Amino acid sequence: DNRTQWKGxxxxxxxxxxxxxxxxxxxxxxxxxxxxxxLVAERSIERHTRPAPGDxxxxxxxxxxxxxRVLYETCALDGLRSRQLIPRxxxxxxxxxxxxxxxxxxxxxxxxxxxxxxTLSTEGTVRDDGDQGDLVTVELAGRRDRVRGRIDGERSxxxxxxxxxxx
Numbered sequence: 001d002n003r004t005q006w007k008g009x010x011x012x013x014x015x016x017x018x019x020x021x022x023x024x025x026x027x028x029x030x031x032x033x034x035x036x037x038x039l040v041a042e043r044s045i046e047r048h049t050r051p052a053p054g055d056x057x058x059x060x061x062x063x064x065x066x067x068x069r070v071l072y073e074t075c076a077l078d079g080l081r082s083r084q085l086i087p088r089x090x091x092x093x094x095x096x097x098x099x100x101x102x103x104x105x106x107x108x109x110x111x112x113x114x115x116x117x118x119t120l121s122t123e124g125t126v127r128d129d130g131d132q133g134d135l136v137t138v139e140l141a142g143r144r145d146r147v148r149g150r151i152d153g154e155r156s157x158x159x160x161x162x163x164x165x166x167x
Contacts, residue, residue: 007034007064033064039071045086069094101129103151115161
């Protein structure tokens, strides 16, 4: 059943029958070794980057003692970025990756400043990662002024001057 992990050294109950009845019961320990083609870092993968095809390779190895969830196919990395630096030769595990936010630190964005019925636009650089609806800090282009705004789309942040009146 799905409660049993069939790798490593599980104990299996064996019943020996003779003449239609059980004549002996015993536990047998078996060693089950597993092998798979796993993804490995061909070169170092920097923190917060999406792995490129040349960064990865498939490598056949024994997986019997691996407890973490391993990545087997490059398509499993779609929409993900690395959480940390991954050294060359490392096995790629699911927990080494996270969803790529809609806006990432350093991204250039269109900044819309809204006050009442007036909207002004400029460019800026995001200083925080964030997804739709998150508040982030934006450094306005050419000014070094930093403001807080809400992510409302890909490469788009809106700042409400009269935040109490806007919805």
